[in-house]
Amino acid sequence: MTDLQLLGDQAKRAATQLGLLDTKQKNQLLYSMAAAIQDNTEEILQANQSDLDQADENGIKEVMKDRLRLTKERVEAMADGIRQVAQLKDPIGTIKHMWKNEDGLTIGQKQVPIGVIGIIYESRPNVTTDAASLCFKSGNAVILRGGKESFYSNQLLVDILQEALEKNHFSRYAIQFVDDTMHETADEMMQLTDFLDVLIPRGGAGLIKHVKENAKVPVIETGTGNNHIYVDKEAQLDMAIEIIANAKAQRPSVCNACETLLIHKEVAAFFLPAIEEKLIELDVELHADQRASEYLPSATLATKEDWATEFLDYILAVKVVDSIDEAIAHINYYNTKHSEAIVTDNYFATQKFLNEVDAAAVYVNASTRFTDGFVFGFGAEIGISTQKLHARGPMGLEALTSTKYIIYGDGQIRK
Template identity: 70%
Template sequence: MSDLVLFGQQAKAASQKLALLDTTHKNQLLEKMADAIEKNSQLILNANAKDLAKAKENGITDALLDRLRLTKERVIEMAEGMRQVATLPDPIGEVEKMWKNADGLMIGQQRVPLGVIGIIYESRPNVTTDAASLCFKTGNAVILRGGKEAIHSNQQLVKILQETLEANHFDSFAIQLIADPSYEVANEFMRLNDYLDVLIPRGGAGLIRRVKESATVPVIETGTGNNHIYIDEDIDLQMALDITFNAKVQRPSVCNAVETILVHEAVAPVFLSELEKLLVPEGVQLFADKQAKAYLKSAELATELDWETEYLDLMLAIKVVHSLDEAMEHIRHYGTKHSEAIVTNNYFATQRFLNEVDAAAVYVNASTRFTDGFMFGFGAEIGISTQKLHARGPMGLNELTSTKYIVYGNGQVRK
């Protein structure tokens, strides 16, 4: 028997216990796990320091190091995220609707756990606690497979969570971590059909593509974020600058950061000149088409690759467009259906953009950085789904459930 089969068996058994755990006990255990994360923050930071040192040896970029790095504040945020999940309404057991059919049967639709969830992810250790807390709250056992970059951090985090469950007399196999980072083990994990009910990849385009191509278990696809902001001809200039600056600079290494700015030709001279003054001192590299480059002193000429790239770094592609239609056509061609935004004072432009742009989150006069389960009020998130089946956008508690029909009769037989 392989280690993964054992993991699967243990997770399946734990999921059956967890599905029966009432909301009060789930919340109490989440609170205790959060307390343990905070109490053991130094152990977590020590483990993270090992990961950071190895990453620096391997020449990982500053932006990717930021995704990996934990600080005292970030560990506290992880614990707070778990506590927030504990305060959220529990969807499990909720009967969303009930009706009587022609035969007098009372038919209801009730939310239930998915069962055992597998998650493959890269770099960010906070995914470990986010995923564990959301799965636990929804009665799902979880098997985590993080990237080799964060292996020490993830092992320490899961060790703390498992020890807390054991100390409180609950099955620690509800949360498990695959420590082997090899592709062979990952491929076996993707085919664990007898035990995994769903697999969720969270990471870059390469990881997601490999999971889609290799997995035989059902997959909920989380997408890359080649996100755009369209600056319309009718704008509040300062608002447009503030939104663009925030979407690119506040945290460039995450999937909801903006990667391309589309600027209407009527406002391009003023807007781009002012934008460059804001971005260049922050170290942002600009890649512009020929028309945009004429208004920018520091920009390099953009190539086709720039329109396609999710930089996850202090880099920004800029294109001047002649109309809203041209902007939306560019988004249709290059967008990854993650987050798209328009900045405008024109009501009709906002309505067209909202109706015609196909993405998990579409914004009017706001930064794309808000595409996040925490910011949407879901507590933590399992990822941003860019597909359309079952779940789309930030995946919170409801997206980690399924439903079953419950039917009450009083002796009915079908004629």
């Protein structure tokens, strides 16, 4: 069993060293890590194949295996992602505000690293390099605990990153890996209050719930995406079809995919058959309420559980609503505060939707699939926060910093 106390102590020491590096030094190390990933592509693909073979033995669905699978192009994209992080503006050391108070003290607000970050995640090996590079650039040591599905890939990726650090005379303990996947180890990691400054879970609803209920370390909730698209009565049919098809079927296993379609009653009769035709071409299974079923011959009747389900599959729940108010009420009741979209040409409907829907990302006439740190211009992302404290939405470098107040005086004492 992994000695988490040792990992925590090593991470804390490495974080202190990391906090002393300047931007140029951090970037040089990141470029070295990116080169090491690219140079070891074949070994990474072999390790990933071991994970895929294990997935076959465990009967994991093909749509979920897509999250796990690495290709030469995906490995190259991982290396490019590290380079992109190196090119991002370094927030550490930035003085965000500076002012003088009535006592003549000059007070500044300085961005500093959080310290040691723990990440518990599932399936996707690219999380390993994304998280490691973002934490490193923002001056944070990281302890990574991946899922059993991608164990061999994750373990090798961290080994490669650590070797790159050591070759460049820096502590390998800035990036560490929990090398067993026992639930007891994950639970112990959630209790590392002496070492972890924050814990970020990335994965399905079950993982997020378990971490929230059992962690003593502060948690940033990420990931689960029960996302909706609402087609308003003044929507363009062709636009709506393309947005829905993309949001549901381009990559259904990811957290920014659409899971429920809401459609205004006034356009249901001619919109739904056209949408069904497109989704059938894409092998999407429809679960519809009673009213929607009248226009969807292929659909099965939706259950109450469908409205609350993140399918992560070629399945879409469909409901007819009487008004935009009903759509917003449904979304705010069932959503996971991730990504929501409206399709309409009505300006007042867009403003109402933007103002009243409670989510990290709210779209007008665009696919929910765009909720992504890279797409938003943050480089890689550490996750998509669905809570409201500290960070919300795609989390880049800024979200991995804290504040230190620096105060200059010339002999002041408080009276």
